[in-house]
Amino acid sequence: MPKKKKAKGSKFAFKLLLVGEPEVGKTSLIKRYVDDFFKEGYQITLGVDFLSKSVNIQNPKTGEDQELTFQIWDVAGQSGFTNFRHLYLKKAHGVFLVFDLSRPDMTYEKLDRWRADIEEQSPNAKVIVIGNKEDIAKGEVPAGKEEILDRFKALEFFTTSAKTGSRVQEAFVQMGQLILGE
Numbered sequence: 001m002p003k004k005k006k007a008k009g010s011k012f013a014f015k016l017l018l019v020g021e022p023e024v025g026k027t028s029l030i031k032r033y034v035d036d037f038f039k040e041g042y043q044i045t046l047g048v049d050f051l052s053k054s055v056n057i058q059n060p061k062t063g064e065d066q067e068l069t070f071q072i073w074d075v076a077g078q079s080g081f082t083n084f085r086h087l088y089l090k091k092a093h094g095v096f097l098v099f100d101l102s103r104p105d106m107t108y109e110k111l112d113r114w115r116a117d118i119e120e121q122s123p124n125a126k127v128i129v130i131g132n133k134e135d136i137a138k139g140e141v142p143a144g145k146e147e148i149l150d151r152f153k154a155l156e157f158f159t160t161s162a163k164t165g166s167r168v169q170e171a172f173v174q175m176g177q178l179i180l181g182e
C-alpha cells in the first residue's frame with residue numbers, strides 16, 4: 001500500500017474520533033470518507049484503528065483554504081473493550097457520536113455514556129451526532145434536531161449513509177470548520 005503523505009505545509013493535525021454502539025457503521029463511515037469505498041458485511045473493529053487524511057478546508061475565520069490533517073480514531077463499539085476505551089478520548093478535537101437509524105432504540109440512548117466520557121476527557125471537543133444508515137432507516141429519527149443537539153451538547157446533527165455516501169463528506173468538513181472556527 002502506498003504511504004499516506006502528510007499534506008505539504010500542513011500545520012494542523014486534528015484528532016477526531018467516531019464512537020457508538022457496535023455495527024452502527026463507524027468503520028464504514030471512515031472508509032467512505034477516506035477512500036470513498038463501501039463494503040457490505042461486518043468486520044468487527046478490535047480495540048481501535050487509526051487512519052489519517054490530509055484535507056483542504058475553508059477556514060471560517062479567514063475565508064481561506066486551510067491545509068490540515070485529520071487523525072481519525074475508529075473506536076470499537078463491542079463491550080469487551082469498555083474498561084479503558086474512554087481514555088482514547090483524551091486530547092480529542094472532535095468526536096462523532098454515531099447511532100444507527102435502522103436500530104435507533106438500541107443505539108441512540110447509549111450515546112449518553114459516551115457524551116459523559118467526552119465531558120471528562122476532552123470537555124472542549126466539538127461534538128457532532130450522526131444517524132447513519134439513512135438508506136435503510138425505519139421511520140422517524142428518534143428526536144428532533146434541537147432535542148438531539150441539546151441532549152448531547154452537540155453542534156450539529158447529520159443523517160448519513162456510508163453505503164450511498166450521503167452527507168458523509170459534509171459531516172467531516174463541518175467538523176473541520178467547527179474546530180478551525182474556534
Ligand SMILES: Nc1nc2c(ncn2[C@@H]2O[C@H](COP(=O)(O)OP(=O)(O)OP(=O)(O)O)[C@@H](O)[C@H]2O)c(=O)[nH]1
Pocket residue numbers: 020021022023024025026027028029039040041042043044045046075076077078132133134135136160161162163164
Ligand atoms: N445499509 C447500510 N449498511 C451500512 C451502513 N454503514 C454500515 N453498514 C453495514 O453495517 C455493518 C456494520 O458496519 P461497521 O462499519 O463495521 O460498524 P462499526 O460501527 O464499525 O462496528 P464495530 O467495529 O463493532 O464498533 C456492516 O455490515 C456494514 O456494511 C449504511 O450506511 N447503510
Ligand SMILES: [Mg+2]
Pocket residue numbers: 026027028043044045074075076077
Ligand atoms: Mg468498526
